[in-house]
Amino acid sequence: MELLQDLQWRGVIYQQTDEDGLKDLLNKEKISLYCGVDPTADSMHIGHLLPFLTLRRFQQHGHRPIVVVGGATGLIGDPSGKNEERKLLTLETVQKNVEGIKKQLESIFDFSGEHGAIMVNNYDWAGSMDVVTFLRDIGKHIGVNYMLAKDTIANRLETGISFTEFTYTILQAMDFNHLYDHHNCKLQIGGSDQWGNITSGLELIRKTHSEDAKAFGLTIPLVTKADGTKFGKTESGAVWLDPEKTTPYEFYQFWINTADADVVKYLKFFTFLSHDEIEQLATAVQEEPHLRKAQKTLAEEMTRLIHGEEALQQAIKISQALFSGNVRNLTAAEIKQGFKEVPSYVVQSEAENNLVELLVAANISPSKRQAREDISNGAISINGEKITDTAYTLQATDKIEGQFTIIRRGKKKYTLIKY
Known part of the structure; x- marks a missing residue:
């Protein structure tokens, strides 16, 4: 199955700027494409995963992913989904967060070889730009009326938005424009809340290049749970990718506790299992729900991907020991994981x-x-x-x-x- 058909089957396409144009481009050539993350914390959580896993699916089909870690945009703050100004982080904090996130991205992408993924930091091109250059070379091409029409900005006008956060979408547009110029990047993907930022990038490319310049945008749906509660949250908080914040055992348990109503959707979203394998597990959910085959497979695939085989086997060992009550054979390190929340x-x-x-x-x-x-x-x-x-x-x-x-x-x- 070709790439876009696979993405449609998995339900990971929410919006596209030009569906036919992108399909035609992918049929003709291998492209570079990007997705970004702002280092607002020193670890990503599972809410960040879907866009990056989608980016990896492109890599599996021979396309080159570019991962942008937002050292510059992280200093500004994305107004998307917020009703008030974000607290500004220091440069030192952002740089520390960048290093933590880089390590996690290395578990998702293959950065080796001539066609390996590329990781860049937008502070490298935005951090040194002076304000006059920004206003003349970039700001001149983005109309205020155009920006006011963006939902992320319009939704904040009543409660108030600073000039700093108002310009965030222009900084993201700069990213796309820079990557288009220096890496021949023709596609940006992101969460559904990034639609306005993505289209701003396309607008800047259109304004600063010839008429035949072609670039595209694609967004990923918000991940939801069937019962209406927020995906990626537990009683103890977010499910982090950092094993010090969320242990591999806790990470494994989060996925294995997925409801029957959600597990097939998550297998499509987050795993790289084939269509046949997922369909077989979907049948098992209907015919043998008590065996929880789909949940076990989901937990194994995700824990292996993020934490590796050794951590997966350790998580399984802890789970089995707790289920049976026979914990004598656990090591001290395994006990620290499995009994982290126990009195x-x-x-x-x-x-x-x-x-x-x-x-x-x-x-x-x-x-x-x-x-x-x-x-x-x-x-x-x-x-x-x-x-x-x-x-x-x-x-x-x-x-x-x-x-x-x-x-x-x-x-x-x-x-x-x-x-």
Whole structure:
């Protein structure tokens, strides 16, 4: 199946500036195309993924992706989707964020070889431009009426918008124009909220080049959940690509907990599985939903893509241990991942090696009497093994790598004991 047909089947095309023109171009030649991200944080989250994965699909068909990290635009702030001014970041913060994002993009794209992806920073061409040059060479070509017609700007007129954020769309237009001139870039893709910025770039190219200059824009739909809640959010916040912010285990769990109503759509959006493979998984959702084959596949594909095979296997191991309750074979590093959100207690004294004392001190049981009753009733497990001796004292072997003991009361109430 040709590229645009595949993108249509996957549902990742929202708008195009010239569908027939782009189809004709892609049939004739291999092109360069770009997508950008502003470094407003030191990590991307999964809400950033779909445009970049779409860019990678172009690379798989022989086209050259250009990834723009917005060192300049990140200093200004995109007014899209905002009702008030963004807080301006310092240059040092933006540069630090750029480095964090670059590492994550390297897990998505192949930057090697003659036709490998290119990563650029728009601060390199916008940061040194003086204001007079900006006004004469760029601003002269973008009409105020044209900008006021943009939704991202029109929506902010009542609440107020600074000149700084007002010019953001011109800076993005500069990006497209620069890449068109220096990398023969003919297509920009982005989220649906970037339509106004993309078309501003096309306007600048049209105004500064001959009539036969051709460039195109394509946007990706906003990812939604069937129940109406926001995609990419959990109780603890955004699902980050940085393993220090969202561990590979948490990342894996996010995808494996996808609802049946969403999982086929996400397989199309985010994975590089074939049409046949996705159709088979769609059938499994209908006929064997209890097996959750589609969710497991989605979680494996996404965790492998972002964090690698080793982190995926570790996430699976932690998941299986927590499901079975047998956590003794987990390493200390795996326990840190799997029990990140579990209540914890730091042992204060040697006396707390006594299990009854520890249960009360860690607030697992409300009193010594209840602690003894819990133990004798078989409700207490240490590292997955039931303890029924009310006089039990924790041994060195109960302390995983000398750092952790995992106590479970009943079927689901875990507490992480730290030393």
